[in-house]
Amino acid sequence: MYGVFVLYPLGQSVQFSFYEWDGIGPATPAGLDNWRAIFTEPELLGSVIHAFVLIFFYTVLPVGLGLVAASLIRELRVGTFNTTARVVLFIPQVLPPVAAGIAWTWMFSTDGLVNQALGAVGLESLTRAWLGDFTFALPAVGVIGFWLSFGFCTVLLLSGIGKIDPSLYEAARLDGAGRVAEFFAVTLPGLRGEIAVCATIGTIAALASFDVVQIATQGGPGYQTMVPGVEIYRLTFLEQRIGQASALAVLLAALVLLVIWPIQRLGRHE
Amino acid sequence: MNTASSTRHGLVSRVVILVALMAFAILPLLSMLTAALAPQNSTPPGLAWPEDPQWQNFADAWTAANFLALFQSSVLIVLGVVPAAVAMATAAGYGLAQLDVPGGRFVNALLLVGLTLPFEALITPLYYNLRDMGLLGTRWAVILPLIGLLMPFGVFWMRASFLKVETALTEAAELDGATPWQIFRQVQLPLAVPALSALTILFFLATWNQYLLPLVLIDDPTMRTVAGGLGAFQGEHGTNIALLCAGSLLIIAPSLLVFLFFQRHFVKALLQGAVK
Numbered sequence: 001m002y003g004v005f006v007l008y009p010l011g012q013s014v015q016f017s018f019y020e021w022d023g024i025g026p027a028t029p030a031g032l033d034n035w036r037a038i039f040t041e042p043e044l045l046g047s048v049i050h051a052f053v054l055i056f057f058y059t060v061l062p063v064g065l066g067l068v069a070a071s072l073i074r075e076l077r078v079g080t081f082n083t084t085a086r087v088v089l090f091i092p093q094v095l096p097p098v099a100a101g102i103a104w105t106w107m108f109s110t111d112g113l114v115n116q117a118l119g120a121v122g123l124e125s126l127t128r129a130w131l132g133d134f135t136f137a138l139p140a141v142g143v144i145g146f147w148l149s150f151g152f153c154t155v156l157l158l159s160g161i162g163k164i165d166p167s168l169y170e171a172a173r174l175d176g177a178g179r180v181a182e183f184f185a186v187t188l189p190g191l192r193g194e195i196a197v198c199a200t201i202g203t204i205a206a207l208a209s210f211d212v213v214q215i216a217t218q219g220g221p222g223y224q225t226m227v228p229g230v231e232i233y234r235l236t237f238l239e240q241r242i243g244q245a246s247a248l249a250v251l252l253a254a255l256v257l258l259v260i261w262p263i264q265r266l267g268r269h270e
Numbered sequence: 271m272n273t274a275s276s277t278r279h280g281l282v283s284r285v286v287i288l289v290a291l292m293a294f295a296i297l298p299l300l301s302m303l304t305a306a307l308a309p310q311n312s313t314p315p316g317l318a319w320p321e322d323p324q325w326q327n328f329a330d331a332w333t334a335a336n337f338l339a340l341f342q343s344s345v346l347i348v349l350g351v352v353p354a355a356v357a358m359a360t361a362a363g364y365g366l367a368q369l370d371v372p373g374g375r376f377v378n379a380l381l382l383v384g385l386t387l388p389f390e391a392l393i394t395p396l397y398y399n400l401r402d403m404g405l406l407g408t409r410w411a412v413i414l415p416l417i418g419l420l421m422p423f424g425v426f427w428m429r430a431s432f433l434k435v436e437t438a439l440t441e442a443a444e445l446d447g448a449t450p451w452q453i454f455r456q457v458q459l460p461l462a463v464p465a466l467s468a469l470t471i472l473f474f475l476a477t478w479n480q481y482l483l484p485l486v487l488i489d490d491p492t493m494r495t496v497a498g499g500l501g502a503f504q505g506e507h508g509t510n511i512a513l514l515c516a517g518s519l520l521i522i523a524p525s526l527l528v529f530l531f532f533q534r535h536f537v538k539a540l541l542q543g544a545v546k
Contacts (some may be wrong), residue, residue: 096479096497103298208388253391
């Protein structure tokens with residue numbers, strides 16, 4: 001199964017990436033043309049850059065704010081309220097991303113909750129159709145990704161804090177460490193593994209994003225939110241540039257590995 | 271030092287932060303719910319309980335999207351994927367963890383490649399291969415590749431669980447004259463039940479929520495998963511906010527119910543498993 005439906009197509013992707021093929025006629029060898037195009041066609045290069053911008057929203061922000069929230073909350077004691085909190089925070093992670101895309105398309109629309117809230121505090125001048133805005137569309141997509149992973153990260157980090165040996169905190173306090181020093185000396189190193197997990201999941205979700213972007217913007221307006229996943233889909237099924245799509249696909253797979261590898265190493269050692 | 275008041279202060283701020291986080295997590299869903307209850311083709315506000323909640327919007331969305339067919343289709347796909355994928359992942363995970371399979375390290379390395387592989391990286395060749403196999407447009411076009419794509423994670427998940435089992439237990443069973451199959455059935459498998467059930471839920475969610483594969487590999491929206499069908503629904507009724515929100519909530523419901531029903535088990539398993 002794995003061989004036929006994963007490894008074999010992966011090899012084919014590599015092979016296709018050196019050809020020009022419209023999916024119907026014969027394929028012609030194209031050498032490195034498809035690979036060169038990724039770095040010269042602004043639309044293709046842009047999609048890769050956008051994916052890296054999304055890492056900030058899908059990974060850096062949830063882990064950063066998750067750490068702040070988790071160290072403020074400190075522990076989830078047993079109890080109905082805390083169980084409820086844990087379950088509710090998990091919800092975005094288990095929903096179909098398609099539904100999240102639709103929910104946030106509505107949130108960000110002209111009449112949506114985001115604009116309603118801005119209006120309520122007297123900031124009508126800032127209201128706009130967020131996902132249709134050339135400047136704000138990509139950050140808006142980022143917010144959706146942030147929403148998807150933030151709760152999960154916070155719960156995971158909280159459970160990690162719970163596993164840190166309390167005597168370490170006592171020792172830090174005896175040494176006269178304040179809350180901030182304590183955070184850097186005890187909490188942060190203790191959460192290495194959990195942070196790596198959050199970062200890995202978020203980074204894969206950012207680089208390989210498809211569902212949310214396809215539903216919310218289809219890469220638009222213009223190419224402002226185009227990401228490799230959606231671009232591969234467009235190139236293959238709308239533009240019939242199979243070779244080009246495959247080159248981007250192989251690059252995407254390689255980029256994911258390249259970014260994940262150091263994260264995993266950092267998480268494992270010490 | 272008045273520890274009592276500082277503890278109380280800590281408790282209050284803890285509750286406030288948690289409530290804020292929870293509000294952020296469910297606000298989009300609440301906003302969808304109020305919109306789903308607004309009159310159809312109106313422009314409801316972002317969040318306000320409608321004066322006259324239109325509960326029949328859910329019924330209208332159900333018929334408009336042909337949800338009955340979509341649900342049946344999703345169930346068929348889930349039944350095709352989940353049991354087979356769980357069984358294969360268990361067998362492979364057991365083999366790699368407990369038996370000295372020749373070439374085991376090599377298999378491990380191959381699976382590692384697939385662990386981070388984005389589905390998009392394979393979708394183009396998959397499309398043409400399945401076309402040549404004559405499976406395009408059938409549910410098999412989603413079921414078979416999805417089993418393959420879920421394998422790396424599943425095998426590593428089960429392998430990690432089998433690796434934890436004390437070798438002393440297996441050795442004791444061997445001394446008692448148990449065959450390898452008996453050891454697997456009577457010693458190893460019962461110990462792996464928590465990991466197995468967590469994997470089943472994860473695979474269920476991955477299949478039920480799957481969007482890309484059905485979108486590309488099955489033309490007829492009523493044969494897709496609900497998530498895949500919802501994409502088509504959005505294209506048709508994108509301007510009818512009330513209907514769209516009602517439809518989205520309908521497809522969210524099963525994921526949410528499965529999660530809430532198994533949440534105790536699920537959160538625990540995920541938190542443990544994630545750190546491995």
